[in-house]
Amino acid sequence: MNLKGTHIRKSDMDAGKILTTTGDPNAHYSWDTGIGIGRYLNGLKEGILWGTYCKACQKTVIPPRVFCESCMSPVIEWKRLKDTGVVNTFSICHVSWDAKRVETPYLPAVIEIDGASKGCGILHLLDEVDPKEIKIGIKVKAVWKRVEERTGSITDIQYFKPYQENA
Amino acid sequence: MSILERSVSEDKIKQVDGDMMVTSLYTAGIAGERFLRSLQQHGAIIGSYCPTCKKNFLPARLFCERCLTRLSDTKTAPAEGRLKTFTKVYLDLDGQLLVQPRIIGFIEFRGFEGGLIHEISSDDEKKLKIGTKVTPRFLPQEKRKGSILDISCFSVI
Numbered sequence: 063m064n065l066k067g068t069h070i071r072k073s074d075m076d077a078g079k080i081l082t083t084t085g086d087p088n089a090h091y092s093w094d095t096g097i098g099i100g101r102y103l104n105g106l107k108e109g110i111l112w113g114t115y116c117k118a119c120q121k122t123v124i125p126p127r128v129f130c131e132s133c134m135s136p137v138i139e140w141k142r143l144k145d146t147g148v149v150n151t152f153s154i155c156h157v158s159w160d161a162k163r164v165e166t167p168y169l170p171a172v173i174e175i176d177g178a179s180k181g182c183g184i185l186h187l188l189d190e191v192d193p194k195e196i197k198i199g200i201k202v203k204a205v206w207k208r209v210e211e212r213t214g215s216i217t218d219i220q221y222f223k224p225y226q227e228n229a
Numbered sequence: 230m231s232i233l234e235r236s237v238s239e240d241k242i243k244q245v246d247g248d249m250m251v252t253s254l255y256t257a258g259i260a261g262e263r264f265l266r267s268l269q270q271h272g273a274i275i276g277s278y279c280p281t282c283k284k285n286f287l288p289a290r291l292f293c294e295r296c297l298t299r300l301s302d303t304k305t306a307p308a309e310g311r312l313k314t315f316t317k318v319y320l321d322l323d324g325q326l327l328v329q330p331r332i333i334g335f336i337e338f339r340g341f342e343g344g345l346i347h348e349i350s351s352d353d354e355k356k357l358k359i360g361t362k363v364t365p366r367f368l369p370q371e372k373r374k375g376s377i378l379d380i381s382c383f384s385v386i
Contacts, residue, residue: 068259081257081265081375088323089249095242103242214242 098128101140107214109206111145113178114138121179143177145204146225150174150183154193167193173202173222189221200224263303264289269375272367276341278302287341309386310336312361315349336363336383350382362386 074080095103098114102125105112115122116130116138124143129136152171158164169188174181188196189205202222212218257265260277267275267289276287277300285304286294293300315334321327332354337344350366351357363383373379 070256075254075256081262083255083257083376085251085253085255087251089251091247091249093245093247095244100241100243103245107242215245 096128098126102126103214103216106216106218107212109145109209109212109218111143111175111204113141113143113175113182115141121182122177123182124175124178124184141177143175145175145206145219147173147175147178147183147202147222149188149196149198149200149202150181151198152188152196154196169193169196171196171202171222184216186216186219187221188223190223195224201227258291260289260291260300265375265377265379267303267305268367268377268379269373272370272373272379274306274338274345274365274380275303276306276338276343278304285341287338287343288345304341306338306341308364310338310344310363310365310383312349312357312359312363313337313344314359315357317354332357334363334383345377347377347380348382350384352385357385 070080075082102112111124112126113122113124114126114128114130116133116135118135118137119130119132121130121132122141122143123131126138126140128138130138150172152169155168155170156164158168169191170185171188172183172185174183186204188202201224203225204219205221205223206212207218207220256262264275267273274287275289276285277289277291277293278285279293279296279298279300280302281298282293282295284293284295286300287306289300289303291300292298313335315332318331318333319327332349332351333346334349335344335346347365349357349363362385364386365380366382366384367373368379368381
């Protein structure tokens with residue numbers, strides 16, 4: 063390939079042949095959860111999944127919102143949902159978030175939480191399952207961290223695993 | 230749901246904190262490197278000359294911003310510049326109060342388009358005004374690194 067431009071080698075930089083300047087800015091952030099997500103995260107710490115219900119639309123959503131997304135009504139009810147659901151969609155990821163190949167694939171999935179309206183769910187990981195056996199529609203259950211390890215984060219649920227309803 | 234329902238309890242989660250990993254490594258480019266090396270090695274401020282437009286640009290650059298001609302000729306700026314504008318700075322980059330306020334100015338050089346932003350050193354800052362003549366004060370050669378900070382400041386003539 064005949065690429066135009068000026069090549070720069072790392073060795074030239076290290077040897078000081080090319081002037082460089084580096085930056086490491088303070089990119090600390092603090093993101094306000096708002097009322098809905100605040101209660102959602104506090105619920106996770108207690109091992110509870112909170113959703114909100116709009117009576118007018120008869121729709122339950124998770125994560126919770128402080129107003130209905132369909133009719134914009136602020137009149138919503140808090141609803142405690144189960145920590146079970148069904149797989150809405152999933153992926154088998156052979157690369158990590160920073161594009162490194164991994165031996166054991168990650169299994170991200172959208173899980174429709176039981177008690178929430180059809181198509182409404184959260185993105186999480188699946189585990190304790192053979193990737194070949196994952197299918198859309200299989201029932202899954204949350205595997206929580208121990209109470210003392212929870213921080214009020216979505217990672218308070220370690221992953222979802224398949225389960226039999228009557229098991 | 231109303232604002233009155235907002236949690237005021239200290240033990241409840243109300244925000245999520247984090248750090249973004251943002252690091253950068255920049256090169257000065259071909260003309261920028263030429264400009265910085267000139268500061269380091271010769272203690273000279275150089276610009277680029279466009280033979281088509283017959284104009285000098287400062288700092289040195291690789292292309293004429295008027296006619297886009299590739300520039301290879303350089304020209305050394307005079308040792309004396311003039312303040313185009315200046316300001317007094319009381320806070321540092323993180324918003325913390327500076328112990329000693331600093332004066333930052335934009336310096337133009339006769340015959341050159343553009344200029345340099347740098348710290349201005351003055352015995353009597355009240356006498357500073359637009360048009361005041363200033364000259365660069367270079368660090369000793371052995372302390373220069375090929376940076377705009379090889380000029381410690383511009384002092385009033």
